[in-house]
Amino acid sequence: MTKTETLEDFYRQKFNWMPENIKKDIGHFNVFRLEDCMGPGKPPVQYSRRDFYKIVLMRGRHIYHYADKSLEVFGTTLLFFNPDVPYTFEPLSDDSSGYFCIFKEAFFSEHLKRSVRELPMFAPGGKPGYVLNTAQDSYVAGVFEKMEEEIKSDYMYKYDLIRNYITEIIHYALKMQPTENLYQHVDANARITAVFTELLERQFPIESPTQRFSLRSARDFAEHLTVHVNHLNRAIRSTTGKTTTEHIFERVAGEARALLKHTDWNISEISYCLGFEEPAHFNHFFKKQTNSTPSAFRG
Incomplete structure (x- = not known):
């Protein structure tokens, strides 16, 4: 949160x-x-x-x-x-x-x-x-x-x-x-999407290995916005054509690439600050998003 x-x-x-x-x-x-x-x-x-x-x-x-x-x-x-x-x-x-x-x-x-x-x-x-x-x-x-x-x-x-x-x-x-x-706001879906995007972006950039990405799931964002997760998902999909999870994963993958490229933090540190409990989970996520392992991407 x-x-x-x-x-x-x-x-x-x-x-x-x-x-x-x-x-x-x-x-x-x-x-x-x-x-x-x-x-x-x-x-x-x-x-x-x-x-x-x-x-x-x-x-x-x-x-x-x-x-x-x-x-x-x-x-x-x-x-x-x-x-x-x-x-x-x-x-x-x-x-x-x-x-x-x-x-x-x-x-x-x-x-x-x-x-x-x-x-x-x-x-x-x-x-x-x-x-x-x-x-x-x-x-x-x-x-x-x-x-x-x-x-x-x-x-x-x-x-x-x-x-x-x-x-x-x-x-x-x-x-x-x-x-x-x-x-009587004319486009509630657009507004909730804009607020979701602001909340997502405010967690970046990651500037220290001790900083931690905390809102990691659609349910996390829905709870923070005090709306039902289904309502959040419908609003974001209707506005952007993508799911809430897709937006979160794309942003985390983008930050992961930046940290691997521009810092000397080890992969465990990057894994932790992006909210993964184990480096193996981060490796699996990164490979699924980029078709490359973190080590191969950095090398």
Whole structure:
């Protein structure tokens, strides 16, 4: 499985610093302006799960990919993300702005009668997108601004107040209906194929003998995308004419040829980093894909 993004990963990648209390504070919370984390010079949002919740007020035009679905959003959208579903953003315009907050489930666990993951917008299979008009944008932005102001304060009970602000946003959204036309993407097969390809390519190049190719089968990718393996296979075959396994094998064989040609790693090391438990399995795979043994190819 591809690594889940942790809070530590988030701070390291976005800001190159770490809050002092992040290890001790299992109920971590923070709030940010979107433009401070996205755009030129900032790392792209990777397609992966997170181990924290996120609420985003996003302005501009984007495509949000989660599981096997894609939402194309215009104007202002309120989005809710849970730790169970991998996602990423694809900006389609240069005018992105807004706010987002992140928090661990423990931030609420002692203060709500039920788990935050039971709320409709956070529930697995739920619809997390709400399109806002100008007045709604102004209202929700105002709540985010209060959170931003409070997080910087020395008020002893500021996190109790912030919990109330998050609850206010949640109930504001619950009074609305998720925006159905967000979920009518014209070519879901093409999108799931594109996300699969991104996940596959992100595992390469192999740059160290200790690095390991981890998503090795169609089932691995389906589990990561939270879709049924048959659905993934149908989508990729309908889009490319090849099976999921054929794409994986071709990419692994290509990386194997590159490592044999351009490194001095021994065949056991190459076998290991490409995910094979035994060099004999790698030899059999390579010969089937290339009609040559690894030793003959290198020689």
